[in-house]
Amino acid sequence: MKPEGTRDYLPPEAEVRASFRERLEALFSRWGYRPVELSALEPYDATHPNADRAFKLVDKTGEVLMLRSEFTTALARVLLPRASEGPFRLRYAGKLWLREAAAEPGRLREFTQVGVELVGISSPAADAELVELAWEALVAVGLEAAVIEIGLPALVRDLLEATGLPADVAERLRRAVDRKAVPELAEALSAFGVEGKLREAILALPDLYGGREVLQEAKRHALSDRARLDLEWLEAVASALPPALPLMFDLGMARRYDYYSGLTFRAYTPDFGLPLLGGGRYDGALLPMAAGFAVGLERVLEAAKAPPSRRGVEVVAADVDLARRLRAEGRVVELAHTDDRAALLALAKRRGARYLAVEGKLVEVTSCRDTN
């Protein structure tokens, strides 16, 4: 029996997965991000953002362990003692597990992320670096039609805090903002006596999405000084990005993940309903200064319509010595362990190989007489 929401991958699917992963890793390396490897087992921690949703195991000591459910918190924990030695540019790739996720297209319980963290710098320029890198990651896997969307959950948090309402009510309002449920939001604001300019500003949040004009629009509302500084930060990020980068804003984006202190971003592509990547800045919560993002490998694979061409077997070899030489030249060679011409041809056909290596010679498959 296969556990729900898990999958095994065989060629050619596994090859396509590997090639996507390699492209992303190579790109991150070119930007100076160095690889880390993290343990899949973590001690159970009730304050972990996924504490309820993670898979749990019991250790031999009786202590509860969790299976890794996200890289950011895991990496932050490792880096915390060395945070002052930064900046660190680090990349990761690997599997994550979530017990409670619904298993659907693009939503597995065992899934793979490839991502980066930039630790020890906090500036609009650093945020812009990450957004640009995220965009390049999408281009690297052939998703040029995608769009990056930037949000600022701190702005929502700030306005909701200004109401002075208790946490559970504020949480209800946050949910309504995040779902753009304007009718519920208006009703709740009336019910809890939030009036005037503050009401107006909170009610405007769900509709503050679109192009760069959204930032100007937001500034017209009654905002705290902190919120104004946050918006200026966002403007600085936007102006540091290449103009060709397709960028949107949604200032009503307010997920519950509350370790994000600054901007958050995700990416969408036409005819695919789920975000392809997600990230943001989380200064203070896990590390003094840090930001990063992760690409959902299964998501981008699902969204990329045409899989990238992969390098298959080029030569099927009966001659072991020749095979060694060809490999040294960089060709992909599979040994057939037979001299039978018909068997060699059959294998070459199955593999889509162009050549046979027999008796010291490289023979083109098409030149062989079909013996079948």
Add this chain to the structure above:
Amino acid sequence: MQGYELTIALPKGRMFEEAYRALGRAGLSLPERGAAREMLHRGAAVAVLELRNADVPTYVDLGIADLGVVGKDVLAEAGRDLFEPVDLGFGACRLSLIRKPGDSGPIRRVASKYPRVTERWLREKGIAADVVKLHGNVELAVLVGLADAVVDVVETGTTLKQAGLVEVEVIMKSTARLVVNRSAMKLKRERIRALIQRLRHG
């Protein structure tokens, strides 16, 4: 769906008609309705999927449909992460706790087509009861003793009266909502934003 500017998921039945009218009034050129058994109505620019109401949030969440119309009750039960920017006003009903008249004993078992909403309400009320998921004729459950209360949709209350049951408490009020996929809301912004504005003020 690919090949269409917009794909819309609508629940079959009465809400389908009302949603069709509301979207039409808001200036959307909807496809001619095909045969009565048709599930997929294809227009020049817009495709309409005719679905079971509980499936509307699924199609919209997974991005097969860009937007849909569905009751707030169904939406709450689905627990999906969608945008719900407009209260369309029609399809008004309420989800209520229903019991036999005079029944005031402890609630130990509740039957419902809405187990998620029911469980959440029971938790909030601090009532320790089991929830039994049923698919229809929920009133029967309380009449024959499968459960000592049910949570179900009440529109006018006539059906309840006929069954000899009473509405004890309203759990939530519901009307039809416009729901929008998170990605479509952004990538098809021009069209969907204009539609939202017209639906809000129309």
